[in-house]
Structure formats: C-alpha cells, structure tokens
Amino acid sequence: xxxxxxxxxxxxxxxxxxxxxxxxxxCGDRVRITLALGADGTIAAARFGAAxxxxxxxAAAWACRRxxxxxxxxxxxxxxxxxxxxxxxxxxxxxxxxxxxxxxxxALGDAAERALALPPEHGRVAVAMSGGVDSAVALxxxxxxxxxxxxxxxxxxxxxxxxxxxxxCCSPGAILRARESxxxxxxxxxxxxxxxxxxxxxVEPFVAGxxxxxxxxxxxxxxxxxxxxxxxxxxxxxxxxxxxxxHYARLVERDGRTLVGRGADAxxxxxxxxxxxxxxxxxxxRLPLGDATKAAVRAExxxxxxxxxxxxxxxxxxxxxxxxxxxxxxxxxxxxHAGSIRDEAGHELGRHAGTAAYTPGQRRGLGVAAPTKxxxxxxxxxxxxxxxxxxxxxxCSEVLLSDTRSxxxxxxxxxxLRGRSPTVSASVERVxxxxxxxxxxxxxxxxxxxxxxxxxxxxCVVGSGVIALAESLS
Amino acid sequence: MRIYADHAAxxxxxxxxxxxxxxxxxxxxGNASEPHWAGREARRGLEAARAQAADALGVSAxxxxxxxxxSEADNIAVLGRATRGPGRIVTTPLEHPxxxxxVEELERRGCEVVTLxxxxxxxxxxxxxxxxxxxxxxxxxxxxxxxxxxxxxxxAEAAAICAxxxxxxxxxxxxxxxxxxxxxxxxxxEITAAVAAHKLGGPKGAGLLCGRGLATLQPVLFGxxxxxxxxxxxxxxxxxxxxxxxxxxxxxxxxxxxxxxAVRDAYEAALSADVPGVTIAGERAERTPGHSLALIEGLxxxxxxxxxxxxxxxxxxxPACASAExxxxxxxxxxxxxxxxxxxxxxxxxxxxxxxxxxxxxAGAVVRCAELLRRASAVV
Numbered sequence: 001x002x003x004x005x006x007x008x009x010x011x012x013x014x015x016x017x018x019x020x021x022x023x024x025x026x027c028g029d030r031v032r033i034t035l036a037l038g039a040d041g042t043i044a045a046a047r048f049g050a051a052x053x054x055x056x057x058x059a060a061a062w063a064c065r066r067x068x069x070x071x072x073x074x075x076x077x078x079x080x081x082x083x084x085x086x087x088x089x090x091x092x093x094x095x096x097x098x099x100x101x102x103x104x105x106x107a108l109g110d111a112a113e114r115a116l117a118l119p120p121e122h123g124r125v126a127v128a129m130s131g132g133v134d135s136a137v138a139l140x141x142x143x144x145x146x147x148x149x150x151x152x153x154x155x156x157x158x159x160x161x162x163x164x165x166x167x168x169c170c171s172p173g174a175i176l177r178a179r180e181s182x183x184x185x186x187x188x189x190x191x192x193x194x195x196x197x198x199x200x201x202x203v204e205p206f207v208a209g210x211x212x213x214x215x216x217x218x219x220x221x222x223x224x225x226x227x228x229x230x231x232x233x234x235x236x237x238x239x240x241x242x243x244x245x246x247h248y249a250r251l252v253e254r255d256g257r258t259l260v261g262r263g264a265d266a267x268x269x270x271x272x273x274x275x276x277x278x279x280x281x282x283x284x285x286r287l288p289l290g291d292a293t294k295a296a297v298r299a300e301x302x303x304x305x306x307x308x309x310x311x312x313x314x315x316x317x318x319x320x321x322x323x324x325x326x327x328x329x330x331x332x333x334x335x336x337h338a339g340s341i342r343d344e345a346g347h348e349l350g351r352h353a354g355t356a357a358y359t360p361g362q363r364r365g366l367g368v369a370a371p372t373k374x375x376x377x378x379x380x381x382x383x384x385x386x387x388x389x390x391x392x393x394x395x396c397s398e399v400l401l402s403d404t405r406s407x408x409x410x411x412x413x414x415x416x417l418r419g420r421s422p423t424v425s426a427s428v429e430r431v432x433x434x435x436x437x438x439x440x441x442x443x444x445x446x447x448x449x450x451x452x453x454x455x456x457x458x459x460c461v462v463g464s465g466v467i468a469l470a471e472s473l474s
Numbered sequence: 475m476r477i478y479a480d481h482a483a484x485x486x487x488x489x490x491x492x493x494x495x496x497x498x499x500x501x502x503x504g505n506a507s508e509p510h511w512a513g514r515e516a517r518r519g520l521e522a523a524r525a526q527a528a529d530a531l532g533v534s535a536x537x538x539x540x541x542x543x544x545s546e547a548d549n550i551a552v553l554g555r556a557t558r559g560p561g562r563i564v565t566t567p568l569e570h571p572x573x574x575x576x577v578e579e580l581e582r583r584g585c586e587v588v589t590l591x592x593x594x595x596x597x598x599x600x601x602x603x604x605x606x607x608x609x610x611x612x613x614x615x616x617x618x619x620x621x622x623x624x625x626x627x628x629x630a631e632a633a634a635i636c637a638x639x640x641x642x643x644x645x646x647x648x649x650x651x652x653x654x655x656x657x658x659x660x661x662x663x664e665i666t667a668a669v670a671a672h673k674l675g676g677p678k679g680a681g682l683l684c685g686r687g688l689a690t691l692q693p694v695l696f697g698x699x700x701x702x703x704x705x706x707x708x709x710x711x712x713x714x715x716x717x718x719x720x721x722x723x724x725x726x727x728x729x730x731x732x733x734x735x736a737v738r739d740a741y742e743a744a745l746s747a748d749v750p751g752v753t754i755a756g757e758r759a760e761r762t763p764g765h766s767l768a769l770i771e772g773l774x775x776x777x778x779x780x781x782x783x784x785x786x787x788x789x790x791x792x793p794a795c796a797s798a799e800x801x802x803x804x805x806x807x808x809x810x811x812x813x814x815x816x817x818x819x820x821x822x823x824x825x826x827x828x829x830x831x832x833x834x835x836x837a838g839a840v841v842r843c844a845e846l847l848r849r850a851s852a853v854v
Contacts, residue, residue, distance in 0.1 A: 002777055002781050007850060010853070028817050032853065032854045048850065051850075051854045054781075060850075
C-alpha cells in the first residue's frame with residue numbers, strides 16, 4: 001500500500017498559492033496539501049503533510065503526484081473514484097482516501113480564490129453545484145451546450161451541533177455528491193470555502209435581524225449580497241464568463257437589461273429567491289432550468305444515473321441544519337428571554353419564551369386562550385413583548401421598503417411580500433430612503449425584514465426591497 | 475529481507491503438526507462416529523489427539539472438546555451460560571472480540587454486564603475481581619494474556635475468587651497457550667478455557683474448549699451430539715491431530731520461549747533508544763515472551779505497518795485505525811492510553827520464525843519508516 005517513494009512529495013510548498021486541510025474527525029486522520037501555480041495556471045508543485053493511516057497517506061501522495069504539471073482544470077478532475085481504483089482501495093479504505101481528496105480540492109479551491117487567473121475562455125460556464133438534483137441537471141444541460149463546464153461548490157456552513165447536519169445544503173455529504181457528479185462526467189470541480197464570508201454577509205445580519213425583532217430572509221440576502229457575486233468572481237478566475245445555477249427562474253432581456261422572470265414550473269418558481277441579485281451579477285448568470293418542471297428534472301437526473309437524483313429536497317434555511325430557529329439563535333449567542341404577550345391595548349394575555357419563535361401572522365403556539373382567534377401582530381424587541389390581536393389588526397395596506405433596487409418608471413407592480421405568499425397588486429411611490437407600496441387590497445401578516453419582490457405584468461422582477469415597517473391603515 | 479513478526483496473528487504449521495495431520499486427510503479418512511473399521515481408525519486418531527491436548531493442558535481427556543477454532547470455543551463458553559435466561563456477567567475490557575462480542579449479545583438479550591477496570595500496566599486488579607464477582611453470576615470472563623499487549627492476567631487469583639463464589643470462569647487462553655505453562659486442571663472451580671491451534675504451530679480452523687466447567691455448560695449449537703453435544707458436526711480428525719501435536723510439541727520444548735524473549739527484548743531496547751516518544755505498553759507487567767506493543771508518539775501505526783511491509787517486516791497496527799466508528803480500542807482506553815497514543819500503536823510478536831537478529835533488524839526498519847512518517851506529519 002504505502003511506499004517509500006510516496007514520501008518524495010511529503011513537505012510543504014513555500015508561500016503556497018493554494019492550501020487545503022481536511023480531517024480531524026473521529027478517526028483522527030489529518031492531511032494538508034499545498035500548491036504552487038505556474039504562470040499559465042498549471043500546478044507547478046504539490047506537496048502533502050499527513051498524520052494519517054496508510055490509505056489516507058497514500059492517497060495524499062497520489063493527489064500530489066497526479067496534480068503536478070497538470071493544467072489547473074485538469075487537476076480539478078482528480079476524483080476519489082480514480083484514486084481508489086489506482087490504489088486498489090475499497091470500503092473503509094476508500095473513505096480514508098476521501099480525506100486526502102478533500103484536502104486536495106480545498107487547496108485547489110483556495111488557489112482558485114486567491115491566485116489563479118486563467119484567460120477568458122469563450123463558452124466556458126461555471127455551474128454552481130449544491131449536491132442536489134437541480135444543480136446536477138443544470139450541469140448536464142450546460143454540458144450538452146458548450147461542453148466546457150466546470151462545477152463550483154461554495155462551502156457555506158458546517159455546524160456540527162445542528163441536529164441533522166446532512167439536511168444542510170453544504171454538509172460534507174452534499175459537497176461530495178456535487179464533486180462526484182462532476183467527476184463522474186469527467187468534468188472539473190472546484191470547492192470554495194465561503195464559510196467566513198457567508199457568516200459575515202448572511203448569518204450575522206440574520207442573527208442581528210432577529211435580535212431586532214425582525215423576520216429576516218437569509219436566502220434572498222445570500223443570493224443578492226454574497227453567493228452569486230462570489231461565484232461570478234471565482235468563475236472569472238477560472239476563465240468562465242458565466243455562472244449557471246439550478247434555480248427555477250428565467251432571465252429575460254429587456255431594453256438591453258437582464259431581468260429575473262418566473263420559472264415555467266409555477267409550483268417551483270424561485271424568481272423570488274433571485275429578486276435581490278444585482279444587475280451586474282444577473283448579466284453573468286445562466287438559468288438552464290427556467291423552462292423545466294421539477295418532474296422533468298428528476299427524470300433527467302435519473303436517466304443520467306446521477307446519485308443526486310434521489311437526494312433529499314432542501315427547503316429549510318441551510319444553516320439551520322433541520323433544527324429549530326431558537327436553538328440556532330441560542331448557539332449564535334442570541335439569548336431568548338421570557339416576556340409578556342399583550343393585546344394592542346397593552347393588557348397582558350400570557351407569556352412567551354422568547355420572541356424569535358414568532359413571526360407576524362402566526363396563530364399557533366401562542367398558548368393564550370381568548371374568545372376570538374389571536375394572531376401575532378409584531379414583536380417589540382425593546383420591551384421583549386409580543387403584541388397579538390385579531391386577524392383584522394394584521395391587515396396591512398401600505399408597506400415601506402428600504403434598501404430598494406428598482407427599474408426606472410415602475411409605478412404598478414405585483415408585490416410578493418414573503419417567499420410562499422401570492423402576489424398582491426400595488427402602486428409604487430418613491431419616498432426618501434426607499435419605496436412605498438400601496439396595496440390594492442390588505443395583506444394579513446407582513447413581516448419586517450422579509451424581502452419584497454416587485455413583478456411586472458409579465459412576471460419579471462422589476463424591483464425589490466426589504467420590508468421596513470408595515471403600517472396598518474385599517 | 476523478510477521478517478515475520480506477527481506470530482500473535484498466526485504461525486505456520488509446525489513439522490510435528492504437519493506430520494500428525496497427514497494420515498487423517500486421506501488414509502484414515504473415516505467418520506469418527508461410525509463403528510466400522512474406517513470410523514474406528516479415525517476415532518483412535520481423534521482420541522489420541524484429545525489425550526495429547528489434555529496432557530499438555532493438565533485436564534482430563536473427557537474435559538476436552540474440539541472446536542473449529544477459538545472464536546467458536548469462546549462463543550460456546552459464553553453463550554452457553556445464559557441459555558436459561560438473563561443474569562449478571564463479569565468481564566474485562568481486554569477481551570478478544572470473540573468473547574466481548576458474545577457478551578454484548580447477551581447484554582442485548584437482557585444480561586447485566588459488569589466490566590472490570592484495568593491498571594496502567596494493562597492488568598485487571600485482583601481487588602476489582604474480589605468486589606465484582608458475586609454468587610449467582612452467570613459467568614466471569616478473563617483473557618489469560620492480552621492479544622494486544624501480551625500482559626498476563628491474574629488467572630489463579632481469579633479462579634480462586636470465582637470458585638469460592640460458585641461462578642464459572644471462562645479463560646481465553648489463545649495467546650497464553652503458546653507462551654506459558656498453562657495448567658488448567660490446577661485451577662479450582664468451574665473453569666473453561668479456549669485454545670487456538672494456529673497460534674502455536676497448528677492448523678487454522680482448529681481449536682478446543684476444555685476444563686471441568688464443560689459439565690455445566692448448556693449447548694448453543696445443535697446437531698449430531700458430537701463432542702459432548704457442545705460442538706456437533708462430524709469431527710475433523712486431521713485438525714484435532716494437528717492441534718494435539720502442536721500442543722505436545724510446545725509442552726516438550728518450553729526452552730524456545732527464552733529465545734523469543736531475547737529477540738523481543740533486543741527489539742524493544744533498540745526501538746526505545748532510536749525512536750523518540752516510544753512507550754512499551756505493559757512493560758512493567760509480566761508479558762508473554764514474544765509480544766511487544768509499542769505506542770509511538772505522533773505516528774500512525776497503520777501507516778507504519780504499511781511501510782514496514784515494504785521493508786519486508788510483517789507487523790500489526792493497534793486497533794485504533796481498524797474502523798472509523800471506534801475511536802480507540804477499549805483495552806487501551808481502559809489502560810489510560812489516549813486516542814492519539816493509540817493511533818501510534820505498533821504490535822510486533824516474535825515466535826517460531828524469529829531468528830536472533832530479527833529484533834535489531836525490525837527495530838532498524840521501524841526507525842527508517844518512522845523518520846519518513848515524521849517528515850509528513852511535521853507539516854500537516
């Protein structure tokens with residue numbers, strides 16, 4: 001298995017262009033790989049450090065031998081399957097080798113983010129891979145096009161305390177599925193470590209929003225302020241001018257500008273998720289599933305024999321990892337305290353265990369007995385109070401949006417004020433610091449912090465904002 | 475260079491055992507349970523083997539049951555104590571999986587399992603046995619010599635305690651048997667002991683369960699009633715003959731153990747002098763003569779074994795890397811060895827194939843391989 005000559009590449013590249021570490025789980029194996037890039041982006045040198053079993057150590061040596069002298073994207077085709085086959089590893093031994101491959105791909109990802117600058121290649125597309133079925137089919141479709149495709153996976157979050165870490169979108173299993181989907185097709189795959197940036201751009205604002213008593217939408221924030229822009233930046237370093245994702249939404253060209261439009265599968269439409277994406281990023285985006293239905297996508301994945309075909313659907317906020325919001329907030333240092341539940345007149349009706357568990361419009365779980373059905377109207381963070389009232393008090397006809405993006409001359413829109421709510425017709429008025437929406441009919445349960453997506457009559461997103469304040473005029 | 479230093483895993487069939495087996499493979503092929511001439515020839519061979527084994531182990535021939543190996547013997551001895559419902563079992567963290575697996579199965583079936591502590595030298599304290607074993611316990615199990623460290627356990631004391639309280643004692647004597655004077659008959663009480671042929675120059679797939687404790691053991695295998703109905707199935711006379719001859723040869727030549735010890739001691743002295751961070755597990759305790767478990771700081775035993783193999787040295791890693799789900803061996807954990815130390819476990823066991831220089835040569839190979847591994851682990 002392990003041989004003396006495997007240690008010819010043991011060591012560390014001085015001032016590496018890419019560095020990756022993997023391991024530290026129960027078995028204790030640890031592997032570090034460092035890379036130096038040549039002027040043309042080839043891997044000039046690769047070295048490994050290992051405190052690991054024979055399989056993982058031999059795999060680390062294999063990873064370095066295979067990488068040296070190869071073009072970057074060719075190095076990014078290094079697969080666990082090839083490694084296991086060449087070294088004759090099966091079963092547990094193959095899992096040990098996975099640690100070394102993880103270290104290699106972390107090093108390649110690090111180099112892609114920090115040092116690589118491949119010349120632009122016409123037709124090259126980077127496909128954002130989550131490990132799920134949608135992005136796997138997006139990959140298939142892009143491959144059928146230009147064929148010059150590279151998979152990208154952004155590792156956003158690892159929370160070992162989450163109750164079901166595998167349900168999180170960037171669990172180790174999901175990243176391996178994404179990588180293997182690419183490698184099985186002979187395509188390169190690059191794993192990027194976005195954990196710190198994601199925490200700053202998405203998780204911290206999310207936690208702060210809840211601490212203020214808002215109901216933030218981390219997914220639209222992530223797409224709009226972090227993830228897609230980060231992917232576009234790395235794609236450019238890989239020589240790809242475009243990034244494809246597996247969203248069920250379309251891109252519509254209008255007057256020389258790119259807008260997000262509804263996907264063909266109304267039940268799966270994810271245009272809302274992309275409502276906050278800035279225009280310069282949209283221009284670099286491709287959405288190959290815009291015309292597809294979920295059923296067709298599953299069938300396509302199954303026909304292609306992709307392991308992701310049967311992967312579980314991730315619907316939750318990825319970093320909650322299948323757990324409860326208040327547990328997550330507690331882990332993030334937001335302490336929830338018991339407080340009063342009051343009606344609009346200020347009478348105490350009951351007690352809550354912390355306001356984060358409640359969102360405006362919620363009826364269940366209040367634990368308050370009352371002659372009429374009571375709904376959460378708002379959380380008063382300063383007083384740690386939850387204000388409840390009858391459904392009529394939820395009615396909201398005017399909504400203020402901050403942090404807005406909108407096309408010129410937008411006056412009438414269909415506003416979507418929450419991910420899974422229908423749209424409501426509204427008039428748009430510019431006000432200092434944002435937009436005011438006058439809703440044609442009242443909406444019940446508008447939550448501050450949520451994203452508002454403003455659609456035109458053709459189902460294209462022509463504006464968006466963050467709901468700042470819901471004023472009831474009833 | 476080829477050095478075989480894994481005698482604790484298995485040994486080649488000795489000349490004596492090989493010669494003893496031959497007649498029963500083709501010439502005297504009969505079924506030992508048949509009354510005709512062919513059966514009688516086989517039966518004579520089987521009983522001669524039984525007498526040889528009984529003599530070597532100090533038990534009466536009636537108290538020897540041939541099995542298909544020691545794992546089978548261990549299972550029969552442990553499971554056969556709990557056929558009439560659950561009860562209490564006293565065991566140790568040092569047991570071979572053939573015993574600990576059977577005990578875990580009984581735990582799943584409702585038995586209460588008490589696991590004894592182990593001191594830093596890898597020995598079960600007699601005081602702990604005194605406290606733990608209680609009248610009415612189904613069985614107490616004790617490995618005679620640890621397969622990991624070679625440390626010899628207080629078997630005589632355990633037998634006295636169990637006998638006094640009327641508790642059957644099962645001894646896994648697999649590592650002890652090739653290395654020690656094992657006089658099972660001299661131990662008081664309801665003793666059973668398991669022996670494997672292939673650790674002492676006999677064939678694989680042959681073992682025995684012996685001791686006067688067989689009398690109260692209930693069967694867990696069912697068939698034609700052979701071997702006191704504890705191990706039914708047509709008797710494998712050739713295997714039994716190989717085991718009997720191997721035991722007799724070991725008994726006749728106890729002098730060889732001094733040679734194993736000299737090789738082992740030379741290896742350990744060179745290793746401790748030339749490799750930094752070496753601890754010999756159980757060094758201060760009495761150990762089987764050929765056995766050495768080194769814990770080498772900062773190294774991975776599995777990787778070391780792989781590199782040693784390239785150098786022609788056959789050795790064994792500790793159990794830490796055997797599977798992803800177990801972080802370290804229960805035996806080493808009980809001795810206070812950390813998971814990090816356990817990862818650096820390297821077991822060499824010298825025996826029949828060891829020559830005088832093997833200790834120093836093996837240590838030299840470990841030194842060279844350890845240097846390579848340290849080059850890689852220094853930059854991780």
